[in-house]
Amino acid sequence: MKRIVQYLGLTALTLALTGCSPSSDKPAADGSSDTSGDTSAPAKTKGIIAYTPLTLSNPFFKIIGDHITAEAAKNGYDTLMVDPDMDVKKQSDQFDDFISSGVTAIILVPCDRLSIGPAVKLANAKGIPVFTVDAKCAAEGAEIAGHVGTDNFQGGELAGQAMVKALGENGGKVLILDFKKAHSCVLRVAGFKKVIDAHNAGQTTGKIEIVAELNGNGARTEGYQSTADALQAHDDLDAVFAINDPSALGAYTAIEEAKKQDQIKIIGFDGQLDGKQGIKDGKIFADPIQHPDKMGQQIVQNIMKYLAGEEFQRDTLIPATLYDKAMADQDPELK
Amino acid sequence: MKNIDYAKLFSDYGTLFVLLLLCIGFSWKTLDEQSPTSADTAQRLAKRISDELSSGSNVIVLTRQGGDGESFAAALKENLTKAELNVVQTVVGQPADARKALVKYGATGNKLAGITADKHMANFCNANLAKLAETHPSLAKAKVYQPQTYRWPNFLKKDNLLNIMKQISVVAIIAIGMTMIIITAGIDLSVGSLIAFSGVITALAIRGLGGDDPTLGHLWLGSLAGILVCGLVGLFTGGLVTLFGIPAFIATLGIMFSARGLAFIFADSEPIVVQNEIFGWLGRGRDFLGLPNSVILMLILFAIAHVLMTRTSIGRYIYAVGGNPEAARLSGVPVKWVLVFVYTLTGLLAGLGGVMEASLHVTGDPKAGNLVELQVIAAVVVGGTSLAGGQGKILGTLIGAFIIGVIRNGMNLTGVEAHMQSVVYGVVILIAVLIDRLKSQGFRLRKR
Numbered sequence: 001m002k003r004i005v006q007y008l009g010l011t012a013l014t015l016a017l018t019g020c021s022p023s024s025d026k027p028a029a030d031g032s033s034d035t036s037g038d039t040s041a042p043a044k045t046k047g048i049i050a051y052t053p054l055t056l057s058n059p060f061f062k063i064i065g066d067h068i069t070a071e072a073a074k075n076g077y078d079t080l081m082v083d084p085d086m087d088v089k090k091q092s093d094q095f096d097d098f099i100s101s102g103v104t105a106i107i108l109v110p111c112d113r114l115s116i117g118p119a120v121k122l123a124n125a126k127g128i129p130v131f132t133v134d135a136k137c138a139a140e141g142a143e144i145a146g147h148v149g150t151d152n153f154q155g156g157e158l159a160g161q162a163m164v165k166a167l168g169e170n171g172g173k174v175l176i177l178d179f180k181k182a183h184s185c186v187l188r189v190a191g192f193k194k195v196i197d198a199h200n201a202g203q204t205t206g207k208i209e210i211v212a213e214l215n216g217n218g219a220r221t222e223g224y225q226s227t228a229d230a231l232q233a234h235d236d237l238d239a240v241f242a243i244n245d246p247s248a249l250g251a252y253t254a255i256e257e258a259k260k261q262d263q264i265k266i267i268g269f270d271g272q273l274d275g276k277q278g279i280k281d282g283k284i285f286a287d288p289i290q291h292p293d294k295m296g297q298q299i300v301q302n303i304m305k306y307l308a309g310e311e312f313q314r315d316t317l318i319p320a321t322l323y324d325k326a327m328a329d330q331d332p333e334l335k
Numbered sequence: 336m337k338n339i340d341y342a343k344l345f346s347d348y349g350t351l352f353v354l355l356l357l358c359i360g361f362s363w364k365t366l367d368e369q370s371p372t373s374a375d376t377a378q379r380l381a382k383r384i385s386d387e388l389s390s391g392s393n394v395i396v397l398t399r400q401g402g403d404g405e406s407f408a409a410a411l412k413e414n415l416t417k418a419e420l421n422v423v424q425t426v427v428g429q430p431a432d433a434r435k436a437l438v439k440y441g442a443t444g445n446k447l448a449g450i451t452a453d454k455h456m457a458n459f460c461n462a463n464l465a466k467l468a469e470t471h472p473s474l475a476k477a478k479v480y481q482p483q484t485y486r487w488p489n490f491l492k493k494d495n496l497l498n499i500m501k502q503i504s505v506v507a508i509i510a511i512g513m514t515m516i517i518i519t520a521g522i523d524l525s526v527g528s529l530i531a532f533s534g535v536i537t538a539l540a541i542r543g544l545g546g547d548d549p550t551l552g553h554l555w556l557g558s559l560a561g562i563l564v565c566g567l568v569g570l571f572t573g574g575l576v577t578l579f580g581i582p583a584f585i586a587t588l589g590i591m592f593s594a595r596g597l598a599f600i601f602a603d604s605e606p607i608v609v610q611n612e613i614f615g616w617l618g619r620g621r622d623f624l625g626l627p628n629s630v631i632l633m634l635i636l637f638a639i640a641h642v643l644m645t646r647t648s649i650g651r652y653i654y655a656v657g658g659n660p661e662a663a664r665l666s667g668v669p670v671k672w673v674l675v676f677v678y679t680l681t682g683l684l685a686g687l688g689g690v691m692e693a694s695l696h697v698t699g700d701p702k703a704g705n706l707v708e709l710q711v712i713a714a715v716v717v718g719g720t721s722l723a724g725g726q727g728k729i730l731g732t733l734i735g736a737f738i739i740g741v742i743r744n745g746m747n748l749t750g751v752e753a754h755m756q757s758v759v760y761g762v763v764i765l766i767a768v769l770i771d772r773l774k775s776q777g778f779r780l781r782k783r
Contacts, residue, residue, distance in 0.1 A: 307459065
């Protein structure tokens with residue numbers, strides 16, 4: 001009996017530990033696995049493209065990753081997708097692992113735009129090109145071969161235009177839920193204000209007045225709290241611009257609680273699934289949406305050009321587009 | 336034939352055995368083509384080319400910038416020239432540089448017989464040369480030569496093994512103190528926050544002392560400040576646990592939240608960059624025999640801790656307190672001082688871990704060390720230390736840290752999906768505790 005238990009434990013342990021790797025037998029694993037379907041090279045991939053986003057729990061980065069994988073496979077490359085879970089230490093360790101794996105190129109969404117610098121420099125020293133997507137790396141001396149992101153300023157302008165449309169001729173009082181820690185969100189607000197200012201300049205009545213700019217932290221909880229506070233101070237609020245969907249939905253909860261959902265219009269940003277659903281349900285007026293699918297494809301296309309030594313746009317911005325209720329009603333993704 | 340006690344063998348060396356199995360498994364999984372770039376390889380490659388091409392033929396050397404690129408290109412050029420081939424150009428750079436060079440050479444109209452390249456540039460040539468030759472026919476006959484590849488696991492590459500050790504060093508060092516605490520039947524949840532706290536204090540102290548241009552002395556003083564402040568926090572925790580009898584779990588939970596919050600307040604929520612790259616010496620330097628400095632520090636600390644726990648009275652006291660505090664007290668062990676000692680030591684080690692972490696990124700980051708306390712506890716438990724106290728080995732903890740590091744690294748190398756990694760961690764910890772239970776029952780199932 002004694003031995004049986006002891007061997008059971010041992011077997012279970014080793015199975016659990018090494019048994020996890022079979023899931024890596026899919027082509028995305030290592031260069032040595034036999035992947036067929038590649039036309040030119042005989043059952044051998046050309047290399048590995050590694051992807052380390054901010055976090056994979058956010059669907060946005062998962063979609064980028066899935067499109068990187070698809071586009072890379074089209075070009076005969078494998079993909080290695082890992083999740084640093086917003087921890088820059090983990091992301092740095094992943095860079096070490098990428099270098100050990102001898103990857104062809106690294107696609108990075110920095111967990112911290114400064115602290116990731118040493119890891120990028122290490123990859124630079126080994127000659128592995130590093131590309132950023134969505135957010136940039138701002139560390140001094142870290143060489144980034146190319147960047148693909150959303151044109152956040154233009155997206156903010158779209159939000160501003162949607163706001164003008166939502167409020168109509170009467171204008172009104174607007175609350176902005178910002179997130180100053182993220183540069184992308186600062187740009188969104190800047191674009192938004194530019195359109196609002198331009199609108200006000202030609203108007204004597206019906207101006208759109210920004211009465212408060214509060215921190216929504218890009219999250220439901222803070223979006224809710226800040227909006228609830230703002231409603232105390234400004235009970236005649238007409239609209240809210242939130243820099244992303246979670247804070248927009250948080251704002252909706254506060255507005256619903258105050259029973260003002262018919263008076264107050266919300267403009268969000270991003271076009272995540274629950275944001276789109278919110279638009280269809282009439283909670284959010286409209287969203288400028290980003291295109292993670294295009295971002296994933298574009299970054300791989302840029303890498304291919306880099307590897308072929310061809311010219312490409314180092315800093316590619318993908319324009320945001322406006323997504324409103326009419327589009328949400330047609331969207332097969334939504335309930 | 337002698338009857339071997341398998342159960343004892345397994346409980347003594349089980350974790351080491353598991354580590355070995357993991358290494359074998361991951362080695363097998365990461366077997367891959369390796370393309371060498373040593374001087375030796377360059378010599379052999381040049382020989383092969385000179386055998387195939389007539390002397391005086393025009394050859395271009397292409398290697399990728401970074402790594403061994405430069406030295407490999409230089410060695411190739413030297414050997415090819417010796418073999419009486421005409422090296423018309425050497426390019427160490429990016430694909431775009433290679434393209435430019437080939438186009439430029441193609442424009443001269445001179446015949447090109449061969450291109451000698453490392454793996455990366457050979458890939459570039461194989462993909463693009465045919466297209467280039469359409470517009471520059473003189474390139475059409477060029478043959479691409481690259482080093483002979485061999486198969487070797489990515490996992491077992493020297494750099495990768497050193498990486499694993501470097502990556503676990505912070506967790507392992509803190510796990511020394513955590514092992515002692517857990518042996519006394521306590522726990523410390525605050526170490527992850529203390530990493531951030533120490534890093535922020537260190538970075539702030541360095542900035543305060545040296546401004547934008549800190550000297551080496553400022554770096555030392557700042558690091559010392561970070562470590563000592565965390566030592567004081569550890570002392571405070573020890574006081575809460577011994578003087579007021581607050582359970583360690585609660586006391587350190589409180590410290591965990593407070594220290595994290597203070598780190599954010601002191602740092603004003605922004606990472607603080609240390610304006611002197613020398614600060615990276617501890618976290619990133621490799622000064623002795625190519626070993627990372629953090630790894631050397633880890634090994635030294637483990638050696639000291641091993642001696643402390645096995646050869647000194649304080650080591651025996653720690654085991655005694657964990658085994659039965661009342662009996663220990665009656666036999667004259669200063670129980671309270673022992674507890675204060677282990678919490679203070681862990682505070683100091685967490686402070687050191689924070690400095691190492693800050694050094695790695697040359698930044699004091701209030702977000703650093705998030706959930707590291709759980710990794711540390713996992714390393715200790717996987718290493719065979721019993722959460723019930725009284726039992727455990729320092730070297731077991733080192734092996735535990737290795738197991739955690741190897742699993743993480745191996746799963747990243749083989750591209751195991753992120754959520755699956757989390758599942759595996761959980762299972763590993765559960766199994767470790769299961770073995771711990773079985774061990775204490777002599778590998779028999781519990782009877783009702």
